[in-house]
Amino acid sequence: MSHGSRQPVEEALAAARPGEIIEAALEESFSTTVTVAGGVLEASENSRERGLGVRVFRDGRIGFAATSRLDGEGVAEAVARARDLAACGRQEDENRPADGAQTGETTGRGDMDHMPDPVPPAPLEEPALRLEEAARRRGNDLRTRAASVTAAGGRWLIAHSGGLRRAWSWRRAWASLEVVILRDGVRQTGWESDWSERWEDLSLEKTGAAAADQAARKFGAGRPPTARMPVVLTPTVTAGMFEALAGALSAKAVLRGRSLFAGRLGETIGSAVVTLTDDGARRDGFASAPFDGEGNLSRPAVLIENGVLTGFLHNTYTALKLQSPPTGHAVRDGFSTQPHIGSRNLLLKPSGPSRLAIIASVSHGILVDEVMGLHTVDPVSGDFSLGATGREIRAGSTGAPLEGFTVAGNIRDILAAVQAVGDDVRFLPGGAGGSTVLLDGLTVSGT
Amino acid sequence: MPADARRLLAILMSTGAGFAEVYRETTRRTSLALDDGDMDSASVVRDGGTALRLVQGDRTFFASANSDDPDLLQALARDLAATLKGRSRPAPDTFHHLPAPPATAVERSPADVTVDELVSLLRRADQAARKCDPRVSQVTARYLDSVQEVAIFNSDGEEARDTRVMTTLAVQVLARQGEDLRTGYEASSESRGLEMFDGTPPEDTAGRAARQALLQLEAEPAPAGTFMVVLSSRAGGTMVHEACGHGLEGDFAEKGLSVYTGRLGEEVASPLISVIDDGTLPRRRGTSRYDDEGVPTSRVVLIENGILKGFLHSRRSARNMGCSPTGNGRRESFRHLPIPRMRNTMIAPGTDDPEAILASVRDGIFIAHMGGGEVDIASGQFVFHCAEAYRIREGKLAEPLRDVTLAGNGPEILRTIDRVGNDIGFQVGTCGKDGQGVPVADAQPTLRIPAIVVGGAQAAS
Incomplete structure (x- = not known):
């Protein structure tokens, strides 16, 4: 961050009146994306972001305002609006900012506080072309919707007038591509992505080839019969399903009676192979940072251990309310949104077997490669019904492709149905991690 | 300036x-x-x-x-x-x-x-x-x-x-x-x-x-399997949004990627079906005067009596397909590039009495309220979620069903719709594409789909 860039935070904190605490979160970031298609550059995008989020804590109430105007007047206006809104907020003693005296070990990276240098578009063009080329080499009937490489980075400064001051920087790169194969008048899509801390470390060849293979194997797909049968989820599908479930593990949802897990702490809610954790500080996670969006230390949260519900995702408020240590799960999507409880590096712990061993153990079932409609999973009732694409499993091997079917049930049934969690863990761009998972039975709806 | x-x-x-x-x-x-x-x-x-x-x-x-x-x-x-x-x-x-x-x-x-x-x-x-x-x-x-x-x-x-x-x-x-x-x-x-x-x-x-x-x-658990379905006009328009709206966005079409690519002038839906996207409807959630490239919004006829008439365009997709921009170049904010997007998308009302459509079904599912959906634009495979549904028995509404997802293929479903009501109902939403969310509305009359996959958790024993 350039010289004098802490100014907006200092000004906001200095505006605190007796009896109130002002918290200010300053975000500075850049994002550079290069998109190619058909072997040529299609677009280069370069974005700069700088803004301040202000929370006023007063008489057990909170108000929030955000601004991208960082001069004295802009900051003063944000403070005044946040103070106005605090006047009508819900009053609770636990509405307090993070404890500045927290100490503890954090293994998070990027705890230095200098702003990383923005990456210009030029060096990203060659990796984007390589990504696409890896897909195009798999067949000349393949077209690219977009193949892109993004390099992003930034810095957060979060402080409050009650004595907390946190700063850290971050850097991420990700690659993704969407390809379509046209064969005999039928089109099939393949999509794949990868991420790493530096763009130089992205797995471009593997990612590009995987997208092409995904599209290619869908040709000739039929619809499975309607039945209850063993289902194997790929790592991407597992991560998506458990991320949808994480809403029910938010301590806020539990407190407000909006979770199917409310009142069930200490009870068995899943099979013995289900151990679900979320550690915002682990080194290999996409969402890793030493602190959360309120400045709490990132810590490992064990949510489900050997099938027993052992904890929830917390922010400062829920930790005080439920007298539990904060877990560092107050997530800020950007300077303009209030911190909310969310999952970070959610992960279902592997139970041992490899992906191949899991598939080999199924005599008659379905491998689900992709699901559609994850945003419709209801974390209150736990019910889900998802469109799916996949493959038959017969006598321990994958076979004919399948599409146009659904898988449905309740999250409770899923947790109880987990038979094995594969060792092929991968963290997706966005946060959640997953691996190949075997469910002993799920309702498949088709013909 | x-x-x-x-x-x-x-x-x-x-x-x-x-x-x-x-x-x-x-x-x-x-x-x-x-x-x-x-x-x-x-x-x-x-x-x-x-x-x-x-x-x-x-x-x-x-x-x-x-x-x-x-x-x-x-x-x-x-x-x-x-x-x-x-x-x-x-x-x-x-x-x-x-x-x-x-x-x-x-x-x-x-x-x-x-x-x-x-x-x-x-x-x-x-x-x-x-x-x-x-x-x-x-x-x-x-x-x-x-x-x-x-x-x-x-x-x-x-x-x-x-x-x-x-x-x-x-x-x-x-x-x-x-x-x-x-x-x-x-x-x-x-x-x-x-x-x-x-x-x-x-x-x-x-x-x-x-x-x-x-x-x-x-509500009772929804059944699993393929059923005849009636979509009520009060269910909103998620189906048209997913089954054909996205596939008619010009960015997919210009690259030859959409299931509707290269089919202008061809029959892509039942002759009972006309689809329109209208950015000029007063007060609707998808309405504005100009799009985010400064092009005036318009009423775009996409499908007329089953025949594919046009696509939704940004400046870029219009240029690459040799036609005029339609006022559908939209962006979530200044942080994003404008891309072709829907605004207020609807299937035009037909002539059937909605009551008669319901009465025509001996055994099926009645959808009274749709939620979100998703589509694979290249293959046309889509899903939409239903928050309120009923079993139809002998032409009458029977027991309510738990929320459920329906899955189908866009062009296939549009070709098979065989009854179109003389009513229409709107719904609002936020449509996500390429990481950008934009406000939209969509609408449909009461429709009958002879066969579509109903994704219930209850497999017949």
């Missing part, structure tokens, strides 16, 4: 760009949530920034910053210009406005409303939901407004200014019976000010959300 925007255009055109654009936006958003009777989160956000775009042939160079610092913006403009090596063109001396649909008059701007008044609107919603039934256990009522001021200047000497005012109320209701906890969700949202609540009082939205949650308590 402000001198600083002209200066930025001059820099962007200094190396021979085919097209250059300066997009400016300031947005003020208010959000208030009444959770369990208490104000839980309240925020006011002032956001804004500038997007610079330079287009040369098929290549686009884009930069954005949420800053009005002229030094930073000029440096970003110089970086963009430096990617080209052509001869300088002068920036236009004068700018003209393209004719656009009239603005919807805003009677009560969100900027003029006090927080207390908004809180009382939320309290009305809260109380109305609770009054429905003692099993209503929890109500979250959320108010959102935004006032977005957009100014766009381009190298063709075009200037567009647009003020988009949007007011939204979203209500989530939880109903509990023993251990069983069920959700209902309903939203009303229009491109206008707080006068929206005169036409749609908060009590209506809240009551509908509550009834949905209560119904789910009575």
Whole structure:
């Protein structure tokens, strides 16, 4: 961050009146994306972001305002609006900012506080072309919707007038591509992505080839019969399903009676192979940072251990309310949104077997490669019904492709149905991690 | 036109760009949530920034910053210009406005409303939901407004200014019976000010959300398998949005990727089906005067009596497909490139009596309320979620069913629809594509689909 860039935070904190605490979160970031298609550059995008989020804590109430105007007047206006809104907020003693005296070990990276240098578009063009080329080499009937490489980075400064001051920087790169194969008048899509801390470390060849293979194997797909049968989820599908479930593990949802897990702490809610954790500080996670969006230390949260519900995702408020240590799960999507409880590096712990061993153990079932409609999973009732694409499993091997079917049930049934969690863990761009998972039975709806 | 925007255009055109654009936006958003009777989160956000775009042939160079610092913006403009090596063109001396649909008059701007008044609107919603039934256990009522001021200047000497005012109320209701906890969700949202609540009082939205949650308590698990389905006009338009709307967005079509590519003039749906996207409908959530490239919005006939007539275009997709932009180049904010998007998408009403359509089904599923959906644009495979559904037995509504997802293939479903009602019902939503969310509305008459996969959890034994 350039010289004098802490100014907006200092000004906001200095505006605190007796009896109130002002918290200010300053975000500075850049994002550079290069998109190619058909072997040529299609677009280069370069974005700069700088803004301040202000929370006023007063008489057990909170108000929030955000601004991208960082001069004295802009900051003063944000403070005044946040103070106005605090006047009508819900009053609770636990509405307090993070404890500045927290100490503890954090293994998070990027705890230095200098702003990383923005990456210009030029060096990203060659990796984007390589990504696409890896897909195009798999067949000349393949077209690219977009193949892109993004390099992003930034810095957060979060402080409050009650004595907390946190700063850290971050850097991420990700690659993704969407390809379509046209064969005999039928089109099939393949999509794949990868991420790493530096763009130089992205797995471009593997990612590009995987997208092409995904599209290619869908040709000739039929619809499975309607039945209850063993289902194997790929790592991407597992991560998506458990991320949808994480809403029910938010301590806020539990407190407000909006979770199917409310009142069930200490009870068995899943099979013995289900151990679900979320550690915002682990080194290999996409969402890793030493602190959360309120400045709490990132810590490992064990949510489900050997099938027993052992904890929830917390922010400062829920930790005080439920007298539990904060877990560092107050997530800020950007300077303009209030911190909310969310999952970070959610992960279902592997139970041992490899992906191949899991598939080999199924005599008659379905491998689900992709699901559609994850945003419709209801974390209150736990019910889900998802469109799916996949493959038959017969006598321990994958076979004919399948599409146009659904898988449905309740999250409770899923947790109880987990038979094995594969060792092929991968963290997706966005946060959640997953691996190949075997469910002993799920309702498949088709013909 | 402000001198600083002209200066930025001059820099962007200094190396021979085919097209250059300066997009400016300031947005003020208010959000208030009444959770369990208490104000839980309240925020006011002032956001804004500038997007610079330079287009040369098929290549686009884009930069954005949420800053009005002229030094930073000029440096970003110089970086963009430096990617080209052509001869300088002068920036236009004068700018003209393209004719656009009239603005919807805003009677009560969100900027003029006090927080207390908004809180009382939320309290009305809260109380109305609770009054429905003692099993209503929890109500979250959320108010959102935004006032977005957009100014766009381009190298063709075009200037567009647009003020988009949007007011939204979203209500989530939880109903509990023993251990069983069920959700209902309903939203009303229009491109206008707080006068929206005169036409749609908060009590209506809240009551509908509550009834949905209560119904789910009575509902039985939905069956799994392929069924005849009637989509009620009050179910909204998620089906048309997913089954064909996305596939008719020009960015997929121009690259030959959509299931509808290359089929202009061909029959792609039943002759009973006409599909229109209309950005000019007064007050609808997907309405505005100009799109986010300064092109006036319009009424676009996509499918007429089953024949594919056109696509939704941005400037880029229109140019690559040799036609005119349709006013569908949209972006979530100055942070994004504009891409072809839907606005208010609908299947036109037909001639059948909705009651007669229901009565025609011996055994099937009746969908009374749709939620979100998703589509694979290349293959046409799509899903849509149904928040309220009933079994149809002998032409009459029977037991309510738990929320369920339906899955089908777009062109296949559109070809097989065999009854189209003379009614129509709208629904609002936020459509996500390429990481950008934009406000939309969609609508359908009552429709009969002879066979579609119903994704229940209850496999027949």
